[in-house]
Amino acid sequence: MSQSAQKDLYAVLGASPSDSAQQLKHRYQQLVLQYHPDRLGGVCSSEAESGLRKFLEVDAAWKILKEHSSRKEYDLSRRAEELKQDWPVDSNVCLEDMSWDEDQSLYTHCCRCGGEFSITEEEVEEARQRTQQRDEEEEEDEEEHGVVVCCDTCSLSVYVTWTLQAKAPTLETQ
Structure with a gap:
């Protein structure tokens, strides 16, 4: 199982499952601007590396949550995991x-x-x-x-x- 599948993708974006697609997109755009590698060029290598990891994590979450069908599939898998609790x-x-x-x-x-x-x-x-x-x-x-x-x-x-x-x-x- 990939790392993005193990994490709560909504939490990665600082969002909730009830947020609209537009709200998710806005949150994604804010985080991309914050963690984009080009914006972190002047910081020390450990901070830049951490920022790059966060950027990749945000991007992976968005790739799943931006499409209605993949978001629905993700929501169903989240719900199935919750029900296993x-x-x-x-x-x-x-x-x-x-x-x-x-x-x-x-x-x-x-x-x-x-x-x-x-x-x-x-x-x-x-x-x-x-x-x-x-x-x-x-x-x-x-x-x-x-x-x-x-x-x-x-x-x-x-x-x-x-x-x-x-x-x-x-x-x-x-």
């Missing part, structure tokens, strides 16, 4: 009880710290498909499934649950 689950939340944000295709639930738990419609669908496939392979007949979701500002997590739509009763025609 052994954090305690604070509570269970039904997907139906979460707020739906049509613009972002995102379910959200407020955390007691003021942050929020969020899960995209795509993530829910992927989790549904995985659990349905696992249940079919193991011949289980559970109706309720879920996924752990972390707060975007603190270390709390919740277990978001839902029932499988395939189990819904069908209406008989008269």
Whole structure:
């Protein structure tokens, strides 16, 4: 795994995952001007070397975060790593009880710290498909499934649950 993949690329830019592409670009430009090797020509070699490392780190972070698709892929890998953490689950939340944000295709639930738990419609669908496939392979007949979701500002997590739509009763025609 490369060094840039191990570091939080948002932290490298002094930004947050909620920042817009324009905000990230502005932050990148500020850091490039600050650490560009041409601007560090008159400083001692150890400072210039440190500045060059920082410049390369900032540039590598920007190469990933500037493109929508690579940023989304990075965000998903960050989220997967967060979910692997052994954090305690604070509570269970039904997907139906979460707020739906049509613009972002995102379910959200407020955390007691003021942050929020969020899960995209795509993530829910992927989790549904995985659990349905696992249940079919193991011949289980559970109706309720879920996924752990972390707060975007603190270390709390919740277990978001839902029932499988395939189990819904069908209406008989008269």
